[in-house]
Amino acid sequence: MPRAGLDPATVVAAGAALADEAGLPGVTMGLLAQRLGVRTPSLYKHVDGMDDLVRRIAALALAEAGDAVGLAVRGRAGRDALAAAAHAFRAFVLAHPGRYAATVGQEPTGPDDPLAVGAGRLLEAFRSVLRGYDVPEADTDHALRMLRSLCHGFATLESAHGFRWSADVDESFEWLIDFTDHGLRSM
Amino acid sequence: MPRAGLDPATVVAAGAALADEAGLPGVTMGLLAQRLGVRTPSLYKHVDGMDDLVRRIAALALAEAGDAVGLAVRGRAGRDALAAAAHAFRAFVLAHPGRYAATVGQEPTGPDDPLAVGAGRLLEAFRSVLRGYDVPEADTDHALRMLRSLCHGFATLESAHGFRWSADVDESFEWLIDFTDHGLRSM
DNA sequence: TCCTTGTGGCTAATGACGTTAGCTCAAAGC
DNA sequence: GCTTTGAGCTAACGTCATTAGCCACAAGGA
Numbered sequence: 001m002p003r004a005g006l007d008p009a010t011v012v013a014a015g016a017a018l019a020d021e022a023g024l025p026g027v028t029m030g031l032l033a034q035r036l037g038v039r040t041p042s043l044y045k046h047v048d049g050m051d052d053l054v055r056r057i058a059a060l061a062l063a064e065a066g067d068a069v070g071l072a073v074r075g076r077a078g079r080d081a082l083a084a085a086a087h088a089f090r091a092f093v094l095a096h097p098g099r100y101a102a103t104v105g106q107e108p109t110g111p112d113d114p115l116a117v118g119a120g121r122l123l124e125a126f127r128s129v130l131r132g133y134d135v136p137e138a139d140t141d142h143a144l145r146m147l148r149s150l151c152h153g154f155a156t157l158e159s160a161h162g163f164r165w166s167a168d169v170d171e172s173f174e175w176l177i178d179f180t181d182h183g184l185r186s187m
Numbered sequence: 188m189p190r191a192g193l194d195p196a197t198v199v200a201a202g203a204a205l206a207d208e209a210g211l212p213g214v215t216m217g218l219l220a221q222r223l224g225v226r227t228p229s230l231y232k233h234v235d236g237m238d239d240l241v242r243r244i245a246a247l248a249l250a251e252a253g254d255a256v257g258l259a260v261r262g263r264a265g266r267d268a269l270a271a272a273a274h275a276f277r278a279f280v281l282a283h284p285g286r287y288a289a290t291v292g293q294e295p296t297g298p299d300d301p302l303a304v305g306a307g308r309l310l311e312a313f314r315s316v317l318r319g320y321d322v323p324e325a326d327t328d329h330a331l332r333m334l335r336s337l338c339h340g341f342a343t344l345e346s347a348h349g350f351r352w353s354a355d356v357d358e359s360f361e362w363l364i365d366f367t368d369h370g371l372r373s374m
Numbered sequence: 375t376c377c378t379t380g381t382g383g384c385t386a387a388t389g390a391c392g393t394t395a396g397c398t399c400a401a402a403g404c
Numbered sequence: 405g406c407t408t409t410g411a412g413c414t415a416a417c418g419t420c421a422t423t424a425g426c427c428a429c430a431a432g433g434a
Contacts, residue, residue, distance in 0.1 A: 003400065003411060029392060041393080042412045050392065105347040141354035142362035145341070148349075149363070153340020154332070160292040162335075167328035175329035176336070183370040191383075216421060228422080229383050237421065 004038050008046045011036065012056040015047075019057060019098025027054075027098065054102045055115065061099035062118025065092045069125040077132035079181040085129050086151060086177050093155035100155075123148075133184040143184065150176065191225050195233045198223065199243040202234075206244060206285025214241075214285070241289045242302065248286035249305025252279045256312040264319035266368040272316050273338055273364050280342035287342075310335075320371040330371065337363065 014036055018027045029050065033040040047053045072088035073081050093100045108116035126147050127140070135143050154173065156162075163169050201223055206214045216237065220227040234240045259275035260268050280287045295303035313334050314327070322330050341360065343349075350356050 006411080028390085030390080038411090039413060040391090041395095041414085044393075045411055104343070104349070107348060107351075139362065141352070142359045143366075145350060145354075145359045146337070146363045146366060149340035149344060150333070150337055151340070152344060153336035153338070156291070156343070157336060157339060161294060162291070163332060164294075165328070167332075169332075172329045172332045175326065176333045179330075179333060179370050182373070183366050186369070186373070193382080215419090217419085225382090226384060227420090228385085228424095231422075232382055 004036065004042075006036060006038065006042070006046055008056070011043060011046045012053065012060055015053050016057045016060055016096070016099045016102075019054075019102060020096050022098070024054070024098045024101040055106060057099055058102040058106045059114040059118050061096060061103050062115060062122055064096070065089065065100070066118055066121030066125060068092050069122060073125050073128055079177075079185075081129045081132050082181055082184070083177050085126060086173070089151045090155045090158070090173065094159055097159040100159075130184070133187065135184060135187055139187070147180070150180065191223065191229075193223060193225065193229070193233055195243070198230060198233045199240065199247055202240050203244045203247055203283070203286045203289075206241075206289060207283050209285070211241070211285045211288040242293060244286055245289040245293045246301040246305055248283060248290050249302060249309055251283070252276065252287070253305055253308030253312060255279050256309060260312050260315055266364075266372075268316045268319050269368055269371070270364050272313060273360070276338045277342045277345070277360065281346055284346040287346075317371070320374065322371060322374055326374070334367070337367065 011032070015027055015032055018032055018035060022031070029040050029043055032053075033043050036043075043053075047056065068091075069085050069088045072084040076084050106115055108119070110116065123144070126144055129147070130140055130143055154176065158169060163172070198219070202214055202219055205219055205222060209218070216227050216230055219240075220230050223230075230240075234243065255278075256272050256275045259271040263271050293302055295306070297303065310331070313331055316334070317327055317330055341363065345356060350359070
């Protein structure tokens with residue numbers, strides 16, 4: 001019985017990869033164990049059941065998305081920063097639909113919850129985009145929610161094949177960035 | 188063994204109600220059967236398994252949402268129509284989160300699929316909102332996708348308790364309608 | 375009124391999945 | 405080398421979706 005050398009991080013990473021390939025409902029303890037060359041119950045030594053697993057996948061996804069958007073925004077401002085952030089976010093969701101799906105409906109337990117810090121970093125990246133515009137202090141929360149709704153909605157719908165009819169999706173996304181940029185600039 | 192007098196419509200309606208109360212993952216054949224005063228396998232006489240059930244729930248949700256938004260928009264134009272449509276949509280999703288959740292990721296099989304006609308009606312309602320603005324013909328598809336992303340994203344995030352921090356959510360929604368109205372008006 | 379037939383509902387059984395209990399032996403520390 | 409810890413295993417259970425096959429009720433024709 002040679003040890004497989006697993007640890008929580010490995011299990012979560014494999015789970016996230018599986019989620020991206022098979023969809024979040026497709027990640028099953030049996031399949032995940034099989035991928036890791038181990039029997040199903042062994043996973044419970046590293047992860048506290050299914051709920052805990054998707055929670056950790058969600059935390060990983062938020063951290064990665066926060067990094068990606070934060071990096072994209074660095075050194076840019078105005079429309080440039082907005083476009084970079086939006087593209088980075090969309091690219092992440094399209095490349096990792098399962099991971100990202102794990103994040104919806106997760107409630108952090110406290111401010112130290114990895115889920116909360118990941119979400120905070122992502123939020124901070126978008127907030128820095130707004131700093132490149134003359135958005136009144138009282139409006140930033142609203143603007144932030146709009147940005148989030150827009151990015152989340154678009155990327156989610158696209159990754160679920162929600163845009164079926166004719167027009168080019170990339171073009172729509174560009175249009176949407178322009179629209180938002182104009183709106184934010186005229187405040 | 189007195190007959191229960193079920194039919195597909197009754198089963199789907201009960202399933203939709205259950206989804207709203209218990210969440211989409213909470214709708215289980217056993218629970219649904221119990222609610223209808225029947226044993227689990229009996230449901231298969233009316234519905235072709237779980238997938239078919241949520242598909243029908245999704246079709247019902249889209250038809251209802253299309254009706255709600257279509258009715259709200261009737262006789263209005265411009266900002267009035269936009270606000271009415273957005274509010275009607277958000278209210279529907281918040282009142283029926285489970286039903287609505289059933290719609291994401293459903294692909295219609297053809298143009299006669301109830302799923303497609305429901306989605307079409309909803310789409311048409313939003314398209315009529317755009318007719319109240321001077322949106323160039325070439326831009327309507329993009330604008331439509333933006334409206335959809337915004338409404339879908341906002342309502343979805345809100346119903347998943349995605350807006351945790353301070354600012355008032357109703358206020359944010361008003362702000363978002365204003366933002367969109369201004370943007371659409373200056374085209 | 376009786377027989378026939380279609381069908382809605384039932385019981386029983388199967389297979390996938392998540393989860394727990396309890397064992398065992400490999401690896402790490404002394 | 406000996407002890408101790410814990411990673412991984414087998415066995416088992418409960419829940420859920422689904423199928424097979426039976427049975428009785430309702431409707432229609434003789």
